[in-house]
Amino acid sequence: MRFSSLNHIKILIVLVALLFFSCNADRIPEEKNIINDVTQLNPIKVNGTLKPKTSIEIINAVKNHNGPISIGGGRFSQGGQTATQNTLQIDMRKFNHILNFSREEKEITVQAGIRWWELIQFIDRYDLSVKIMQTYANFTVGGSLSVNVHGRYVGQGPIISSVKSFKIILADGRILNASREENREIFYSAIGGYGGIGVISEVTLFLTDNCKVELQDSVMDLKEYKNFFMSKIRNKPNIIFHNADIYPSDFEEVRAVSYVKTDKNLTVKDRLKPNDENYALNRFALKVVSGSLFGKWIRHHIIDPLHYTGKVVEWRNYEATYDINELEPSSRKKSTYVLQEYFIPVEGFESFLPKMLKILKDNKVNVLNISIRHANIDEGTYLAWAKKEAFAFVIYYKQGVSLEDKTWVKKWTRSLIDASLAENGSYYLPYQIQATKFQFERAYPNYELFFSLKRKYDPEYKFRNKLFDAYYIP
Incomplete structure (x- = not known):
C-alpha cells in the first residue's frame, strides 16, 4: 500500500473537507451532429456522422461523399482539430479491432x-x-499518431519512433501502406498531420517488455531541476517514466517523479488501472485546488506529500493506463480546464522559464500545474515539434468560457508562443488555435512542404478541420 494507516486517516480528513465544497457532476449530453471536444469550448455543426467498423466503409465514404470530410477519435484535441462545419465526420471509435500480433517479434x-487501454x-x-x-x-x-504524441518515457521522443508502418486511405479512395521504406513522404507527413493527408486505418507498432517499476520522487528548488535531470535522469535506461511538476502559485518548487525498473516485490497487485473508477474525490480536489491560493497550498503541502508517502512498486502497464476522467471537473458550463504545451531546446531552459512564469503571473492565469517532460529529437516528420532535443512545459489551467475570457486567453497565449519562438522552440498544435499565421509558420518551418503534400494527395481539399481552416490555403 502507498499510505500508512495514519496517512490514510489524514488524507481522508482532507478529502472529506473537499467533499463539503464539491458539487455533483454536471455532464453535457451529446447533441446530434454537434462535434465538441473535452473542453466544451468548440461545438461544431457537421452534416452527419459515420461510425465505421471496416475499412470498406471508410473507403466508400471517402470515394462517394460529395463534400468535405473530418476525422475524429477520442476528441481530446482542444481547438477543433477533429472537425469543421458542414463536413461528414468519420468517428473512428468503433473501428477498434486487433488485427495481428506477434509476441516473438514484439x-x-x-x-x-482502438484506445490504448484496450490495446494494453x-x-x-x-x-x-x-x-x-x-x-x-x-x-x-490513430489520434495519437495524428498529433505525434509523446509521454513521460525517458530516452524517447515522439510516438513516430515506435511506429513500424500504417495503412492510410487517401482522398481518391486508394489505400496505401506507409513506412520508412515505402511511401516515405506519406509516413512522415501523416504522422503529426492532423488528418490532413488521409484516414489512418491500420497501425503496426513496436512493443517492449512489461516490467516492475518503483516510484521515486524528490522535491527541490525549480532552479536546481535542469542539472538534476541532466545528471540523474537523462540517458538512464533503468528509468522508464519521468516528469516534474512545478507548484503554483509561487512556482519556486518542483516535484520530480520517476518510475525506475526494479525486481522488488509488488506493492500494487493490479496489473492495470481500472477504467470504470468513480472519480468523485478527484473532482472535489480539482474544485478546491482551482478555487483559491489556499487550495493550491493544500495540494502542495498536504495532498501531494501524503500521496507520495510510502514505497510503491507496480507494473509498467499499470502506470500506462491512467484514465482521463480523473481530470474531469464537476461542470464546464461557466469555466473549463485546458492544456497548453511548449517545446524548448534544452539549452533554452533557463532563458524560457522566467519568461513563461512572468507571463502567467502578469496575466493572473489560474494555473493548476506545470509539468516538465523531456523529448528526444523528432526523426523527420514534416510538422515536427521537437526539431532538437527539448524540454516540454505542459500548462494545465482553468479559464472562463465567455467571449471576454477567450480573448484574454488568446492574448497571453500569443505572448507564450513568442517566448518559445525566441528560444527556437515551438508550441503544440492539438490545443486551442490561438497562434497567428506568422507564429505558426515560424514554429513549423516545414509547413509549406507539408501543405504541398496535402495538395498532392488531397487536391480537392476533402480532409478538413479547424487547424487547416486557420492556416492552410488550398
Missing part, C-alpha cells in the same frame, strides 16, 4: 480507432507493453 497491428489490456497477458504513448490511455491510436 509487434501488434490494430485498427486506428490485450498485450499485458503476454508481458508486453507499449514503447511510447501519452500519459492517459483513453486516446485512440
Whole structure:
C-alpha cells in the first residue's frame, strides 16, 4: 500500500473537507451532429456522422461523399482539430479491432480507432507493453499518431519512433501502406498531420517488455531541476517514466517523479488501472485546488506529500493506463480546464522559464500545474515539434468560457508562443488555435512542404478541420 494507516486517516480528513465544497457532476449530453471536444469550448455543426467498423466503409465514404470530410477519435484535441462545419465526420471509435500480433517479434497491428487501454489490456497477458504513448490511455491510436504524441518515457521522443508502418486511405479512395521504406513522404507527413493527408486505418507498432517499476520522487528548488535531470535522469535506461511538476502559485518548487525498473516485490497487485473508477474525490480536489491560493497550498503541502508517502512498486502497464476522467471537473458550463504545451531546446531552459512564469503571473492565469517532460529529437516528420532535443512545459489551467475570457486567453497565449519562438522552440498544435499565421509558420518551418503534400494527395481539399481552416490555403 502507498499510505500508512495514519496517512490514510489524514488524507481522508482532507478529502472529506473537499467533499463539503464539491458539487455533483454536471455532464453535457451529446447533441446530434454537434462535434465538441473535452473542453466544451468548440461545438461544431457537421452534416452527419459515420461510425465505421471496416475499412470498406471508410473507403466508400471517402470515394462517394460529395463534400468535405473530418476525422475524429477520442476528441481530446482542444481547438477543433477533429472537425469543421458542414463536413461528414468519420468517428473512428468503433473501428477498434486487433488485427495481428506477434509476441516473438514484439509487434501488434490494430485498427486506428482502438484506445490504448484496450490495446494494453490485450498485450499485458503476454508481458508486453507499449514503447511510447501519452500519459492517459483513453486516446485512440490513430489520434495519437495524428498529433505525434509523446509521454513521460525517458530516452524517447515522439510516438513516430515506435511506429513500424500504417495503412492510410487517401482522398481518391486508394489505400496505401506507409513506412520508412515505402511511401516515405506519406509516413512522415501523416504522422503529426492532423488528418490532413488521409484516414489512418491500420497501425503496426513496436512493443517492449512489461516490467516492475518503483516510484521515486524528490522535491527541490525549480532552479536546481535542469542539472538534476541532466545528471540523474537523462540517458538512464533503468528509468522508464519521468516528469516534474512545478507548484503554483509561487512556482519556486518542483516535484520530480520517476518510475525506475526494479525486481522488488509488488506493492500494487493490479496489473492495470481500472477504467470504470468513480472519480468523485478527484473532482472535489480539482474544485478546491482551482478555487483559491489556499487550495493550491493544500495540494502542495498536504495532498501531494501524503500521496507520495510510502514505497510503491507496480507494473509498467499499470502506470500506462491512467484514465482521463480523473481530470474531469464537476461542470464546464461557466469555466473549463485546458492544456497548453511548449517545446524548448534544452539549452533554452533557463532563458524560457522566467519568461513563461512572468507571463502567467502578469496575466493572473489560474494555473493548476506545470509539468516538465523531456523529448528526444523528432526523426523527420514534416510538422515536427521537437526539431532538437527539448524540454516540454505542459500548462494545465482553468479559464472562463465567455467571449471576454477567450480573448484574454488568446492574448497571453500569443505572448507564450513568442517566448518559445525566441528560444527556437515551438508550441503544440492539438490545443486551442490561438497562434497567428506568422507564429505558426515560424514554429513549423516545414509547413509549406507539408501543405504541398496535402495538395498532392488531397487536391480537392476533402480532409478538413479547424487547424487547416486557420492556416492552410488550398
